[in-house]
Amino acid sequence: MDRVPGTVTIAPEVLVTIAQLTTQDAQGVHEMSPAWTREVNRFFGNEHVGDGVQIKVEDGEVIVDLYIIVDHDVNMLQLGRKLQFEVTRAIEEMVGMDVRTVNVHIEDVCYAPEEG
Numbered sequence: 001m002d003r004v005p006g007t008v009t010i011a012p013e014v015l016v017t018i019a020q021l022t023t024q025d026a027q028g029v030h031e032m033s034p035a036w037t038r039e040v041n042r043f044f045g046n047e048h049v050g051d052g053v054q055i056k057v058e059d060g061e062v063i064v065d066l067y068i069i070v071d072h073d074v075n076m077l078q079l080g081r082k083l084q085f086e087v088t089r090a091i092e093e094m095v096g097m098d099v100r101t102v103n104v105h106i107e108d109v110c111y112a113p114e115e116g
Contacts, residue, residue: 010095012057016050019064022090023052026083028074030110033067061100062091069108080104 023029032052049055054065064087070076084102091099 010097012055013050015055015057015062015064015091015095015097016053018090018094019053019055019066019087020050022087023066023068023083026079026086028071028079029083030069030071033069033105033107057097058100061098063100064091064102065105066102067105067107069110070106072109072111076106080106 020032024032032050034051052067054067056063066083066087068083070079083104087102088099091097
């Protein structure tokens with residue numbers, strides 16, 4: 001591709017959205033961790049957060065932390081590894097940035113109420 005003058009800027013919030021949508025689409029993820037993670041992360045000075053996602057960009061590489069609640073009948077280790085792969089793939093393919101790490105934090109397990 002020929003070089004065209006100008007720059008392309010991608011807001012970190014775009015990375016947050018990609019990580020959220022990719023994670024929410026995975027079978028076994030009940031939901032992203034509640035909104036309180038946003039306030040905790042802002043308190044510690046990280047502005048690039050969304051419900052259940054924290055994004056850092058260091059030296060041109062993306063560091064992702066996912067905070068999720070999973071369904072009770074899922075293999076958590078397999079789900080975590082799948083999320084690491086899928087989020088990395090989505091960011092690299094859609095944005096073209098390298099992903100250094102994707103850390104998956106399973107915050108809770110959701111058990112469906114028993115039907116009676």
